[in-house]
Amino acid sequence: MSAIYLPCLDGRPDTQFPSTDSALTSPQGLLAYGGDLRPERLLSAYKQGIFPWFSEEDPILWWSPDPRAVLPVEGFHLSRSMQRFLRRCPYHVTLNHNFRAVIEGCASTHVEGTWITEDVIAAWCDLATIGQAHSLEVWCGHELVGGIYGMALGGMFCGESMFSRQPNASKLALLQLCRHFSDYGGKVIDCQILNPHTHSLGAREIPRQQFLTQLADLQKRIIPSECWVKKRLF
Template sequence: MSLTWLQQDHDTFPPLSEALPDGLLAAGGDLSCDRLLSAYSQGIFPWFDRDNPILWWSPDPRMVLYTDQVKISKSLKKTLRQKPYQITFDQAFSEVMQSCALPRQDSAGLEGGTWIHPEMVIAYSELHQRGHAHSVECWDGDKLIGGLYGIAIGRAFFGESMFSFARDSSKIALVTLSQHMADWGMPLIDCQLYSNHLASMGASEIDRNDFISEVTHLSALPSASMAWKVKPELCLAP
């Protein structure tokens, strides 16, 4: 099966059934706000490095985290009760993206590259300015020590990346986001691909068709009116 190449002036994606076994669906196109929103609402996301054209993916199975099924370890509950850090929403979107883009070491201690290059930062920053992309920040005083960002469409959140400069900081950001999303009537966080870290927090893989069915429904719902405003009572250990 040949790979579909998208044109810059046309944002229609091929059927998901045409995705390759690894989830690669199409290449080319652009990172305009309209195309990105169209992609996410169909369960498609861009993921590529500097040396490749824009690549569009829809893996099967799909990793998701339901906001009422987050697993919080005893040690993390203890940390949450101590409230060592402050959580904010949408206060440092650019800084969160730049932190997520920093090279990271793998389990063998080797430093890898990043797929969050300047073209991605520009595109998602525009989505943020239009109210579609959001960040969660974890602060130690005035120092940003952890966080995550993603796209919200309707009542679904599509997580993109997270970072941690201090123990449990990204976990605290994710738990706090999940608690708020549950309160806002947003039941699902798209985690895209399997990771041990997310699985340990309750994320699981589901069939792509089931994922698309849920996302299609949730994306069509109106956004929660009070979303992206921190409630102090939701920043405590459950």
């Protein structure tokens, strides 16, 4: 049996990643390891359809899975029960009011959330500071009960994680992201890997090459800066 070679990013320039065609099929999409989480490397990775995902005890692992999960912003599945909930919804939603609280909420509420380490939190907060990462917060009164965060690349929003502490909070965050992003010309939410929750909300799988072509095209789309100005959405 031949050994599997996995490239190491240590010592490489921030923008240099292996071709996504070289990603492993088992585990699906694993591309490289090492490097760091500086904003320059993270931005380069996401622009190439690559993202980090690793446990606290592991080195940084970089992925580009095939297939890829995406949610067209006009394809959100609004169930009848969610429609009823919205008519009496006790929550309100804000944009970019407290990025750190959202990413910390994702880290603390997900069983699989241990990969959102303090280093990951710090790296994403750096991205938010320079206007490359954004959050939607769901509030019940003054209590943060849900949210979503990710990176905007033109007409694509790379959704990284979301959380709920109360019923339907993460669904509302994703719905409002889809509606708001669509209003400003956004087209697709990258969901990375399909799971039952995102599938129930309208996400679907497409081949990696189709995703990369879509990503390259949507990065060229000009989204008005007003789209990401701090505001109340709902």
